[in-house]
Structures are given as C-alpha cells and as structure tokens.
Amino acid sequence: MELPAPLAGTVPTTRPAVQLDNTPWFVRGVATEDVIRVQPHDDGALWAGETVQPSQNCIIRSSA
Template structure:
C-alpha cells in the first residue's frame, strides 16, 4: 500500500512516463459536500490506439476499478479523456475514510492494517484528508471484506463506499 503518496488531480508537466503508460482523464459532476474536483487523472497502460488498462485506484471517479480497460480520445492538447469502460476487471474499488473521533482517529495506516489481510492495495489521498482508495481483487475473501467494512462503520472506525463493484461482490 502506498501510504505516503496521494493523487494528482491537475495536469503534470509530463503526462506520459513511457510510451505505453499514459494518464487517462475522467470528467464527472462533483458531488455536493465532497471534494470540489470535476476531473481525475488515472495512470493507465496503453493497449491500443484508443484503449488502455487502468493502473491505479480512483479516488473520485465512480464506475471504474484498477485493471479495467477504458476507451479514450486524445484532445488537441494531447490529453487522453476517458470515453467509456470497455472491459471490467474482476476488481472492485472501495473508499474508506477514518472517523476522526473514532478509535482509529485519522490514521490511514491503522485502517489499512485492519484490511491488509485481504490483499487490498491502494493509496491515501493526503495526510490532511486520509481517504483511502482501495482495490479489492476479485479473488479476495469478498464476504470477509464486506463484513469487516460494515463492522468498522458500525463501530465508528470509518465510513466507506463501494463506487465500483462486480456481480461477485454484490452476491458475497
């Protein structure tokens, strides 16, 4: 789990690290009472002229998970904008925000320690806003993850949401 680093929601000086890794940008309507951004850039591995596999977990974009394949269009400035998800991975996206007054406080590392046994990976938004964006692999103990997430919420450890799930997740 990459705890120190957070996402970048603005254009970087170099959007491409190598010929196959690109930043794919997503546009969305900001949620009321949530972060004010209306775009999010996710690293992706180019698969074809207009498709790429998402290589990191989204903090803001709903309906996409790490490992999904998206179709994009490239604008006149060279930025790649997601058009649609064309193939889903078996992964789910879960976001967890520790309750500051709860038993774990604002400690993202403590949250991750509770979930680490399930093989979840992800990132922390920032120290000031310790939102964890996590990838739940399709082969994980989905029922166990769901039970722990619900228990943690019931006991005041965190709030969570599942912005991208699979049928297997929903049935677990």
C-alpha cells in the same frame, strides 16, 4: 489512431483505450485493471470514455 504518451496510472493497449494501473481516488465506477476507451483532445490530453472491458476488481472506499 495513434495515442500520445501513456497517462500516469495506466497501461497502454493496442486500441484507443488504456488499462487502469491505479484508480484515482476521485473517480467512481471504475477499478484497477478496467480497460477504458479514451479520445485524444486537440491539446494532447486523453479524455476518458466508457469502460470497454471491466476487470473482476472492486474498489471499496472508506470515509475514515
């Protein structure tokens, strides 16, 4: 399966997955450098799936 061009904030991998280079503020349950399975949609967008390789990183959110 060939994936479209890399998404902003991700690093391409050799499998149908991306490694997060930056964690979007609105996404919970993932951290920078996690590897996330992706599925290409008909319009070329990549849909995120499960975490296939968690990093040892942690995201701390502040409501300040």
